[in-house]
Amino acid sequence: MSGLTDTNSYEGYIQELSKTTELLMEKIEEGNAGDIAELIDSIKETRDRGLFTEIGKLTRALHDAISEFHIDSYLDDSDQKEVSTISDATDRLSYVMNLTDAAANRTMDMVEASLPIAQGIGDDTSKLKRDWERLGKREISYEEFGALYKDMGKFLEANEKRVTDLQQNLTNILVAQDYQDLTGQVIKRVVSLVQDVEGSLVNLVKLASNVEAVSGIESDKGDKNSKPAQEEMGIFPTKNEEFVSGQDDVDDLLSSLGF
Amino acid sequence: MNILIVDDFSTMRRIIKNLLRDLGFTNTEEADDGSTALPILQKGGIDFLITDWNMPKMTGIDLLRAVRADAALETLPILMVTAEAKREQIVEAAQAGVNGYVVKPFTAAVLQEKIERIFERVEAG
Structure with a gap:
C-alpha cells in the first residue's frame, strides 16, 4: 500500500x-x-x-x-449517586406533573371552601333585605323589629369573619399559581436537553x-429514536445533599453563616 | 416604600405584587430580568428589591453583585425569591450580600416574615 x-x-x-x-x-x-x-x-x-x-x-x-449524558451511571445500578440525565429529566417531568396536580387541587379546595361562604352571605342578605323592605313599609311589629336588629348585628359580625376567610382563600388561590413559574423553568431545561440529545x-x-x-451493510432507514441528555438542573427539590429541602433548611444554612 | 420586583415570569411577579399589597405595600415596580432592573434601580427611588435568581440576560446573582458594587445602592435591602435550592448557591448569595433568601414554592407567611425581618434589621442597624 x-x-x-x-x-x-x-x-x-x-x-x-x-x-x-x-x-x-x-x-x-x-x-x-x-x-x-x-x-x-x-x-x-x-x-x-x-x-x-x-x-x-x-x-x-x-x-x-x-x-x-451520564448514561453509563444509568446502566450501572451500583452507582446511585449520579443518575443519568435522561432519568433525571424524567424525574423532573414527573415533578411538573405533581406540582400542577397539587396546584389544581389546592385551588379547587380553596374554591370549594369559599363557595359556601359566599352562599351564606347571599342567603342571609336576601332574608335581611326582605325584612328590611318590610321595615321600610312599616309592616313590621315591635317584636319583629327587635329580632331584625339582633339578626342584623349577627350578620355584620359573621360577615367580618367571612370576608377575612374569603380574602385568605383568594390569596391561597393566587399563590397556588406559582407552579407556572416553576414548571416553566423545568420544561425549558428539558427542552434544551432534548435538543442536545437530538x-x-x-x-x-x-x-x-x-x-x-x-x-x-444495508439498514432500514428512517429510524428516529432518542436517548441521552445533558446539563445540570439547579431547581427542583430532591433528596440530594447538595440541595436544601425547604425554607427551614435555607434558614438554618443562613443562620449558620451568621444571618 | 417603593419595592422593585424582578422575575422573568409575570405570574410570579403578580403573586409577589399581590402578597405585598396584602401586607400594605402598594407601591411596586416590576422588571423581567437584571438588565432591565438595574436602570430602574440606578434611577433612584427604590427602597427594597425582591429578585429571582434564574433569569435570561442578567441573572439575580449578577444583579445582586452589580447593586452591591454601586456606591449609591450598596445598602439597598435585597430579598432573593428563587427556585435555586443548591446549598452552594445560597452561600454564594449570602457572600454577595443578600439580606434574605426565600425558596420557591413559598407561602405568604414566609414572604411576610422575611420582609419584616429585613426591615427590622435595617431599622436596627
Missing part, C-alpha cells in the same frame, strides 16, 4: 479504492498476475482499514455521548452510516 492517501476520512477511503482499482485494471490488461494478486490484497487491506477507522470514530462518538444522535447516525457503507 502506498499510504499517500488519507484513509482516515471516508472520502479518502473512496479515493484510495478508486486509485488502486484503476491500477488493477491496468495490470489486468497487461496480464501481470503477480501485480494483480498484490493489488487485490491491497484493496482488501484498504477496505479493512476503512472499516476499522469508521468503527473507531463511531465508538468514540458513542463514548462521548455516553459520558456527556444533535448527538444526528452525529451518531451519520457516523454509523459510514460504517454501513464501508462494510456493505
Whole structure:
C-alpha cells in the first residue's frame, strides 16, 4: 500500500479504492498476475482499514455521548449517586406533573371552601333585605323589629369573619399559581436537553452510516429514536445533599453563616 | 416604600405584587430580568428589591453583585425569591450580600416574615 492517501476520512477511503482499482485494471490488461494478486490484497487491506477507522470514530462518538449524558451511571445500578440525565429529566417531568396536580387541587379546595361562604352571605342578605323592605313599609311589629336588629348585628359580625376567610382563600388561590413559574423553568431545561440529545444522535447516525457503507451493510432507514441528555438542573427539590429541602433548611444554612 | 420586583415570569411577579399589597405595600415596580432592573434601580427611588435568581440576560446573582458594587445602592435591602435550592448557591448569595433568601414554592407567611425581618434589621442597624 502506498499510504499517500488519507484513509482516515471516508472520502479518502473512496479515493484510495478508486486509485488502486484503476491500477488493477491496468495490470489486468497487461496480464501481470503477480501485480494483480498484490493489488487485490491491497484493496482488501484498504477496505479493512476503512472499516476499522469508521468503527473507531463511531465508538468514540458513542463514548462521548455516553459520558456527556451520564448514561453509563444509568446502566450501572451500583452507582446511585449520579443518575443519568435522561432519568433525571424524567424525574423532573414527573415533578411538573405533581406540582400542577397539587396546584389544581389546592385551588379547587380553596374554591370549594369559599363557595359556601359566599352562599351564606347571599342567603342571609336576601332574608335581611326582605325584612328590611318590610321595615321600610312599616309592616313590621315591635317584636319583629327587635329580632331584625339582633339578626342584623349577627350578620355584620359573621360577615367580618367571612370576608377575612374569603380574602385568605383568594390569596391561597393566587399563590397556588406559582407552579407556572416553576414548571416553566423545568420544561425549558428539558427542552434544551432534548435538543442536545437530538444533535448527538444526528452525529451518531451519520457516523454509523459510514460504517454501513464501508462494510456493505444495508439498514432500514428512517429510524428516529432518542436517548441521552445533558446539563445540570439547579431547581427542583430532591433528596440530594447538595440541595436544601425547604425554607427551614435555607434558614438554618443562613443562620449558620451568621444571618 | 417603593419595592422593585424582578422575575422573568409575570405570574410570579403578580403573586409577589399581590402578597405585598396584602401586607400594605402598594407601591411596586416590576422588571423581567437584571438588565432591565438595574436602570430602574440606578434611577433612584427604590427602597427594597425582591429578585429571582434564574433569569435570561442578567441573572439575580449578577444583579445582586452589580447593586452591591454601586456606591449609591450598596445598602439597598435585597430579598432573593428563587427556585435555586443548591446549598452552594445560597452561600454564594449570602457572600454577595443578600439580606434574605426565600425558596420557591413559598407561602405568604414566609414572604411576610422575611420582609419584616429585613426591615427590622435595617431599622436596627
